[in-house]
Amino acid sequence: MSAAAHSVVEPSTTSKRVAATLVIVYAVVSMIPLFWIFATSFKTPPDSIAYPPKVVFTPSIEGYCNLFTTRTRQTAEYINSLPPATSFCDETTRKRNMVIAGPSNFLPRFLNSIVIAFGSTFLAVFLGTLAAYGFSRFKVPLADDLLFFILSTRFMPPIAVAIPIYLMYREIGLSDTALGMILLYTAVNVSLAVWLLKGFIDEIPREYEEAAMIDGYTRLQAFWRVVLPQATTGIAATAIFCLIFAWNEYAFAALLTSGTAQTAPPFIPTIIGEGGQDWPAVAAGTTIFLVPILVFTILLRKQLLRGITFGAVRK
Amino acid sequence: MQDLPAGKPVVTDTHPSLLDRTMEAAARATPEPLANTVRGLSDRMVAWLFIAPTILLLLAINIFPLIWAIQLSFTNYRANRPNEVVKNIGLQNYERILTDTDTWIAMQTTAHFVFWTILLQTLIGFTLAYLIDRKFRGHAFWTTIILVPMMLSPAVVGNFWRFLYEPQIGLFTYIVSFFTGIATTDILMLSNVKLAPWSIIIVDTWMWTPYVMLICLAGLRSIPDYIYEAAEVDRASNWRQFWSITLPMALPFIMLAVLFRGIENFKMFDMVNLLTGGGPGSTTEVASITLKREAFEKWRTGFSSAFAIILFVAVFGLANIYVKVLNRVKSR
Secondary structure, three states: OOOOOOOOOOOOHHHHHHHHHHHHHHHHHHHHHHHHHHHHHOOOHHHHOOOOOOOOOOOOOHHHHHHHEEEEEOOHHHHHHOOOOOOHHHHHHHHOOEEEEEEOOHHHHHHHHHHHHHHHHHHHHHHHHHHHHHHHHOOOOOHHHHHHHHHHHHHOOHHHHHHHHHHHHHHHOOOOOHHHHHHHHHHHHHHHHHHHHHHHHHOOOHHHHHHHHHOOOOHHHHHHHHHHHHOHHHHHHHHHHHHHHHHHOOHHHHHHOOOOOOOHHHHHHHOEEOOEEOHHHHHHHHHHHHHHHHHHHHHHOOOHHHHHOOOOOOO | OOOOOOOOOOOOOOOOOHHHHHHHHHHHHOOHHHHHHHHOOOHHHHHHHHHHHHHHHHHHHHHHHHHHHHHHOOEOOOOOOOOOOOOEOOOHHHHHHHHOHHHHHHHHHHHHHHHHHHHHHHHHHHHHHHHHOOOOOOHHHHHHHHHHHHHOOHHHHHHHHHHHHOOOOOHHHHHHHHHHOOOHHHOOOOOOOOOHHHHHHHHHHHHHHHHHHHHHHHHHHOOOHHHHHHHHHOOOOHHHHHHHHHHHHHHHHHHHHHHHHHHHHHOOOHHHHHHOOOOOOOOOOOHHHHHHHHHHOOOOHHHHHHHHHHHHHHHHHHHHHHHHHHHHHHOO
């Protein structure tokens, strides 16, 4: 049969070329905002607000300096009376008639993000693995209803959930605490973890455990020594999905944290300089915040489809 | 995965743990039927032991607060005045929400967003998936690139779009003005009443088209080649093949993507809150923004709880349909 006849199964060279061009154009255009975040993070504040927007510029780490510090305006006499600048950040700040007053809140907020994301991911994957095994291997009464209940909790509008959570946390002293946020994100993520991991565990043949149990293993031993090692890929993929959700989450964090437990997403939009938003600093914070996600996306690319469909579509 | 070596234990365990040894000793000391229970928990016990913690957590963090919210929705409680006497006002909150023009306007704004974002994302997403399915060289690489935006934080990236939308200095306004000739100072994406809703639709479409694309791609790939081969034998035109094979067979997947995006955008909050905050005026005030204003700015806790319950019911209905489609796709 000729290649041209098989239009769908074996596309012609021309159709491939057209498809490739269109897809590449879309991909490149959709990368522009991300490229712009990266570029802006290396601009000086005047370069960042230049008209027309500057594509070629001399890179500077002033945005990163501003991200990590707070600065105060000083008189020229005061600045001249200071000992010589010790770092690049010191020097650029003084050129703008300012001195570094201290560290900004970015680092603690970023650390909060790490603690809360990892803490909730660990808990969600731990609980999710157990529950997924339970649903996968045993006849649980009303299993379908329970699974639907678990998934439906993920669909609740965050603002609607936040109202009673806010009151409850205020009663029991979990307001603005990392523990409170960890518990909340665990509850949201555990639904994803159960559904995803149930899919992964369903794929491990039962015969493995049965053989182990015939050899004298108890159910728990078989789970620990036979099933878990087989499920590591699935567990790792699930963990990354949970991590990304907790890392990106904004609504709960914005409404339920204000200070000590605030994470990076509600903090980054509040970075301001003199006379408005300090866009290079915002871009620097955004870049640092996005890099881990980019790495994880590349690691996860084969499992993405599964993750976003709660394990239903496996390709 | 490898096959298990026959006749040998699956895992050789030379050092039984202390727990194992204690259990074994206890088992030997008890009569036979009970011994099995001690040695290993019964399957039913294990099942409940494994599932219960998840259910308990969800009851504590999701269901208990939900019940509390239902109870509050019948009162005039205000969270910023904890010492005030709380009055039970029956269904008044619900009555007011369902008859209030402002909430209906918010619901219409939400519906407007859901409609346009889904329409654009489905059209562009399906087209991209269809093109990627031509399997040109390097398609896997470009697919991964296209997927990046959907993994990012809508809040953090959405916030940066404010910069792209700035009149005069924003890159987006610059590009639009470059191609249309409209002065950059006249393109007020975030403060023009007509443009503000579109500023959000554009970011949402940029971010979530890859999601629809990925699911559509799975749908296209699930269609077996032999169906097309049979159509070729019958001399069906490409056009005909698309309408009678490709589209119907990919439809459950498209539905899955549409429903999920529908549910998510019905709850849309992050991007709107950061880009326009519901403004200018209340032109982009979607339901979640109204809810946030009522609950955390005006502190009308009872009223906003009632509103939250109404949203729950709506989302719950959609989620129910979603799971049905999910199960249908799963059997493919």
